[in-house]
Each structure stands twice: as C-alpha cells, then as structure tokens.
Amino acid sequence: MSSPLVTIAAVVVLGIGAQWLAWRTKFPSILLLLGFGFLAGPVTGFLPQEALQGEWLFPFVSLAVGIILFEGGLTLRFDEFREVGKAVVNLITIGVVVTGVLGAIGAHYIAGFSWEVAVVLGALLTVTGPTVVLPLLRHVRPAGRVGTIAKWEGITIDPIGAILAVLVLETVILLHEPSQAAGDHGSPWSALAQGIAFEIVVGVGVAVLAAVLLVFLLHRRLVPDWLQNPVALMVVIAAFAISNTLQEEAGLLEATLLGIIMANQKYVSVRRIVEFKEDLRVLLISLLFIVLSARLDPSAFEIMWAPGPLLFLALLMLVIRPLSVVISSWGTGLNWREQAFLSWLAPRGIVAAAVASLFSFRLTEFFPAEAERIVPVVFLVIVGTVAVYGLTISPLARWLGLAQPDPQGVLFVGAQPWVQRVARALQSLGIRVLLIDANDRNVRLAKRADLPAQRANILAEGVIDDLDLSGIGRLLAVTPNDEVNALAALHFGEVFESDEVYQLPMRADGPTSAATEIPRHLRGRPLFATDATYSSLDERFDAGATIHVIRIDESRSFKDLREETEEGTLTPLFHVRDAKVRVYAEDADVQPIPGDAVIVLTDGPLRDRWTSARPAAASPPESVLEGDGLPAPVVASER
Numbered sequence: 001m002s003s004p005l006v007t008i009a010a011v012v013v014l015g016i017g018a019q020w021l022a023w024r025t026k027f028p029s030i031l032l033l034l035g036f037g038f039l040a041g042p043v044t045g046f047l048p049q050e051a052l053q054g055e056w057l058f059p060f061v062s063l064a065v066g067i068i069l070f071e072g073g074l075t076l077r078f079d080e081f082r083e084v085g086k087a088v089v090n091l092i093t094i095g096v097v098v099t100g101v102l103g104a105i106g107a108h109y110i111a112g113f114s115w116e117v118a119v120v121l122g123a124l125l126t127v128t129g130p131t132v133v134l135p136l137l138r139h140v141r142p143a144g145r146v147g148t149i150a151k152w153e154g155i156t157i158d159p160i161g162a163i164l165a166v167l168v169l170e171t172v173i174l175l176h177e178p179s180q181a182a183g184d185h186g187s188p189w190s191a192l193a194q195g196i197a198f199e200i201v202v203g204v205g206v207a208v209l210a211a212v213l214l215v216f217l218l219h220r221r222l223v224p225d226w227l228q229n230p231v232a233l234m235v236v237i238a239a240f241a242i243s244n245t246l247q248e249e250a251g252l253l254e255a256t257l258l259g260i261i262m263a264n265q266k267y268v269s270v271r272r273i274v275e276f277k278e279d280l281r282v283l284l285i286s287l288l289f290i291v292l293s294a295r296l297d298p299s300a301f302e303i304m305w306a307p308g309p310l311l312f313l314a315l316l317m318l319v320i321r322p323l324s325v326v327i328s329s330w331g332t333g334l335n336w337r338e339q340a341f342l343s344w345l346a347p348r349g350i351v352a353a354a355v356a357s358l359f360s361f362r363l364t365e366f367f368p369a370e371a372e373r374i375v376p377v378v379f380l381v382i383v384g385t386v387a388v389y390g391l392t393i394s395p396l397a398r399w400l401g402l403a404q405p406d407p408q409g410v411l412f413v414g415a416q417p418w419v420q421r422v423a424r425a426l427q428s429l430g431i432r433v434l435l436i437d438a439n440d441r442n443v444r445l446a447k448r449a450d451l452p453a454q455r456a457n458i459l460a461e462g463v464i465d466d467l468d469l470s471g472i473g474r475l476l477a478v479t480p481n482d483e484v485n486a487l488a489a490l491h492f493g494e495v496f497e498s499d500e501v502y503q504l505p506m507r508a509d510g511p512t513s514a515a516t517e518i519p520r521h522l523r524g525r526p527l528f529a530t531d532a533t534y535s536s537l538d539e540r541f542d543a544g545a546t547i548h549v550i551r552i553d554e555s556r557s558f559k560d561l562r563e564e565t566e567e568g569t570l571t572p573l574f575h576v577r578d579a580k581v582r583v584y585a586e587d588a589d590v591q592p593i594p595g596d597a598v599i600v601l602t603d604g605p606l607r608d609r610w611t612s613a614r615p616a617a618a619s620p621p622e623s624v625l626e627g628d629g630l631p632a633p634v635v636a637s638e639r
Contacts, residue, residue: 015033106316415451528584552594570600
C-alpha cells in the first residue's frame with residue numbers, strides 16, 4: 001500500500017476504531033491502539049515503514065504532544081492544588097530524582113545499556129502519562145485526595161520529565177564530544193545549568209505572553225464565538241513553535257503552563273476551549289500511537305521480550321515506583337492506603353513514546369547498537385505498565401477502600417423538600433446520595449436532615465472538579481427549570497454514561513415549550529414517567545403524596561401492588577437489587593423479583609400488608625422543616 005491518501009485514512013480509521021472498541025469492551029484504549037499499530041506495521045506491513053518516515057514526523061509528534069499537555073493543563077485548578085500541593089511538589093521533584101537515578105541503575109545493570117544511554121533512559125522514564133492516568137481516574141473515581149494528587153502529578157510531570165530527559169541527552173552528547181562542549185559552554189555541567197535556566201525562562205515567558213494575548217482577544221470580544229476554538233488553537237501552536245525554536249523542548253513546559261494559566265484566570269470562560277481540546281486530544285492520541293507503534297521494526301519484538309527488559313519493567317513497577325512514592329510522601333500526611341494507590345499508578349503514555357523515538361534518532365550517531373533498543377524497551381514499559389495498572393488499579397482501589405465497584409450512588413441536581421424525601425429513601429437502603437442546589441436554604445435544610453448536600457451552581461465552570469463524586473454513578477436533574485435540567489444533563493454527560501443521566505420530563509404547554517425547543521439528543525433520559533414533570537410532582541406532594549420503600553417477597557409481588565392501588569396513583573421511582581440501583585425511566589423495563597426493594601410514590605394510602613406504619617407527610621409544615629428536619633421514610637416490614 002503506497003498511496004499517501006490511503007495511509008492517512010488507514011491511520012485515522014485504525015486509531016478511532018481502536019478508541020471505539022476500547023469504549024465498547026472497557027479495555028484500556030492505549031493497549032488496543034498499540035496492538036492495532038503493531039499489527040498494521042511490523043506484523044503485516046499494511047502500513048509501510050517508508051510511508052511513516054520523513055522530516056515531518058518528529059515535529060508533528062512534538063506539536064501534538066504539546067497540544068495534549070495544554071489540554072491537560074486546562075484541568076488543573078489552584079484550589080485543588082492548595083489541598084495536595086506538598087504531595088504533588090514532592091512527587092514531581094523528589095520522586096523524579098528517585099525514579100531517574102534508580103531507573104538509570106536498573107537500565108545499566110539489568111537491561112544492559114551503557115551508563116550514558118542508561119542515564120538518558122532513566123530520565124525519560126520519569127514521565128507517567130495523563131493520557132492514561134486521567135481515563136483511569138475517571139473509571140476508578142477514587143475517594144479523597146489521591147485522585148487529585150494523581151491528576152496533578154500525571155499532567156505536570158510530563159513536561160518536567162521530558163525537559164529533564166532532553167537536558168540529560170544534550171549533556172551526554174556534550175560529554176561524548178568534549179571539544180564541542182569546551183568551545184561552546186566551557187564544560188558540560190555549565191551547559192546543563194544554562195539549559196535548565198533558559199528552559200524555564202522561555203517556557204514561563206512565552207506561556208504568560210500567550211495567555212495575556214488569548215485572554216485579551218476573548219475578553220474584548222475581538223473574536224466571534226465560532227472562531228474562539230480555532231484562534232485558541234492558533235495561539236497554542238504558535239506559542240509552542242516559538243518556545244521550541246528558542247530552546248529545544250521548552251514548548252512542553254510552555255504548553256502545560258499556558259493551560260494552567262487559562263484554567264485559573266477569572267476573566268473569560270474556557271469551557272468551549274476545553275471541550276474542543278478534549279475532542280482534539282482523542283484524535284491526536286489515536287494518530288500518534290498508531291504511527292509510532294507501526295514504525296517499529298519486526299526485530300523490536302525480540303528486544304522487547306528478552307529477559308533483561310522484562311526484569312527492568314518489573315523493577316520499575318515493583319521497586320522504583322513504590323520507593324519513589326514512599327520517600328515523596330514523608331511529611332505529607334498521606335496514609336498507607338493512599339501511598340499504596342499512588343504506588344500502583346504510574347503508567348507511561350504518549351510523551352514517553354514520542355520522546356523515545358526522538359532520542360533513538362539523536363543517539364544513533366554516537367551509540368548505534370544501543371539506540372535501536374531504546375524504542376522497543378520504552379514501548380515494553382508502556383505496554384506493561386498500562387496493561388498491569390489498567391487491569392488491576394480498580395480492584396486495588398476497592399480493596400484499599402478508596403473506590404466502589406460499579407458506583408451506584410445518585411447525584412441530585414436540586415434539593416427541594418420532596419427531592420430530599422426521595423434521597424432519604426435511597427439512603428435508607430444504603431445508597432450514597434449527594435444533593436446540590438444553588439439555593440442556600442434548600443442545602444441547609446438537606447444537611448439538617450443528615451443528607452450530603454452542597455451549594456453549587458450546576459452550570460458554573462469547574463463545578464465537576466469541586467464535587468466529590470466517589471461512589472456516584474448517575475445524575476438526576478430535578479430542578480423546576482427544564483432548561484437548567486437539560487444543561488445539567490449535557491454538562492455531566494462527560495462524567496457519567498449517557499444511559500445514567502436523567503432529567504424530569506419537560507412540560508409541554510404549547511408549540512413553543514421547552515420540550516419542543518430543546519432537541520432530544522441534548523437532554524437526559526426522561527425520568528420516572530411521561531407525565532412526571534416537576535409541576536405535576538410538586539402538586540402531588542402538596543396534595544399529600546408519600547414515598548414508600550417496598551420490599552418484594554414471595555407473598556407480595558410488584559404486580560400485586562399495582563393491582564391494589566388506584567390507577568394513576570402509583571409511580572415507581574427506583575428499583576434496588578443486591579445494592580444495585582435501577583432508575584425507573586420513561587423507557588425502562590424493570591421487573592422486580594422477591595428480595596428486591598422498590599421506592600414508589602403514592603397519592604393514597606397503602607393496604608396494611610404493604611406497610612404497617614403510617615407514612616410521613618410528603619410536605620411537612622415549614623416549622624417542621626426548619627426545626628426537626630425531615631422525617632425518615634417508612635420502610636415496609638418484611639413478612
């Protein structure tokens with residue numbers, strides 16, 4: 001296959017196809033991307049090596065990595081850093097030194113590299129990978145601060161590790177050519193010091209100037225809405241190119257800092273930019289992994305599976321990473337569970353792959369026999385760490401008590417009194433709930449009723465990062481405003497699976513109602529029943545409707561319950577089986593069986609065989625809400 005057009009199309013199809021298959025199978029996407037690349041390149045020759053060479057490759061790879069790091073920087077907020085700052089700083093300083101030194105020793109004595117190449121490889125493998133860490137964190141949703149620490153480390157350590165590796169590489173080359181070093185800098189150590197200083201000056205300076213320019217353009221509305229994303233991308237690319245031109249690889253630091261600055265400034269919203277960059281990141285990661293893995297020579301597999309590299313991989317995972325975390329955790333207050341979690345989360349990603357390919361090319365002139373081994377060893381580390389960490393981090397987090405398997409909790413957007421009753425019913429069955437509302441009074445009353453609640457604007461920028469969503473698996477938008485519910489469902493679509501994002505059905509008051517104005521694909525799944533709009537539910541509660549938790553057994557089926565209640569007075573809300581929650585939605589097909597629990601809303605009283613106690617009023621008087629809190633929901637006794 002020699003047509004450049006077919007080659008480009010094949011890379012795109014393989015990359016996006018691997019991402020889709022990873023989503024369908026819940027398998028780490030990078031493993032499938034590498035697998036597709038290996039099969040298309042060295043195994044079958046479908047992507048010819050000559051089509052993936054040329055001067056364009058490494059500048060494209062470098063620029064793509066810079067865009068990925070910028071997108072990662074957009075997720076880093078200083079208010080998070082204040083809580084975990086010391087741990088993160090230790091990991092990206094002390095941890096980098098420990099990993100680099102021990103990695104170099106292992107690369108020399110175990111993997112068989114010379115000291116010069118081993119030092120470069122040790123510095124290179126200090127990077128982890130936000131392209132792997134962030135999807136793992138979204139999947140695991142660890143409780144507490146470890147998720148924030150891992151996110152900050154994964155994003156900030158990439159430019160630091162890459163810059164360190166570049167400086168070490170340049171020092172090795174200078175040491176190998178002492179006459180050049182003496183003529184240019186006086187000594188290689190002087191060159192190293194000057195390189196670090198200039199790297200920081202260029203990276204910080206260009207990042208600040210680029211951020212000022214971008215904020216000025218957006219704040220003064222000099223750019224129309226439809227051009228904001230292209231202009232932002234233009235500024236990112238131009239700033240990256242300027243930084244790399246002034247100092248090699250300074251663009252990685254500049255891109256990360258530019259993202260952090262834009263995420264924390266208060267003058268313009270960056271949500272559109274974030275959404276655009278997330279889509280672009282997926283495309284770039286897909287292309288990069290396919291191209292880089294397809295470039296491998298068939299002989300690379302012999303190098304990858306040799307005993308030395310495999311033992312080196314084991315050393316990195318079982319000794320070096322845990323030791324790095326333990327040493328970095330001194331004085332941070334991290335407990336042993338948090339340290340264990342962080343010790344088992346250091347997958348390498350696209351930055352390691354890209355820089356390894358660049359370094360192999362640079363070192364070929366001086367160490368030809370060893371240079372060709374760098375890329376296979378680094379790819380082995382990527383495959384090994386992603387496979388092992390990706391497949392075991394969730395069980396480990398659950399064993400450590402830092403995450404829940406298949407989180408079943410419910411996030412309520414809206415904390416009105418009747419919503420609190422629904423939440424209390426779920427809570428009585430051991431289901432985690434979290435209520436958020438912009439109304440301070442609703443939040444205050446929910447807290448008095450011992451319900452986890454937080455005052456927040458669901459549409460505010462960064463609200464997702466401010467919420468502790470550990471154990472939460474679905475969203476219910478139940479505010480009085482249909483448009484807010486739709487926007488909340490759209491906003492949290494990036495956090496929860498689309499089939500676990502619900503909102504109350506929209507009112508249909510006429511041809512210009514919200515139900516006809518907002519397209520179906522921009523809303524959550526219709527909640528409870530077709531006619532269960534906010535106004536109808538509110539009216540039912542005002543009229544005395546009650547919440548019951550019904551436990552189904554052999555003598556009491558859900559069919560019996562429906563038959564014994566007047567038509568139109570019973571609305572099933574939730575179904576719980578073995579601590580797993582199913583929401584009754586407009587399109588749901590749920591059949592309770594003995595042993596299940598069903599939360600229902602009824603307009604009238606139930607017969608004694610369903611409940612032996614009088615249910616609490618759905619809308620207690622204001623004095624009750626203000627003073628005693630909400631009464632507990634009545635749970636029908638098992639018979």
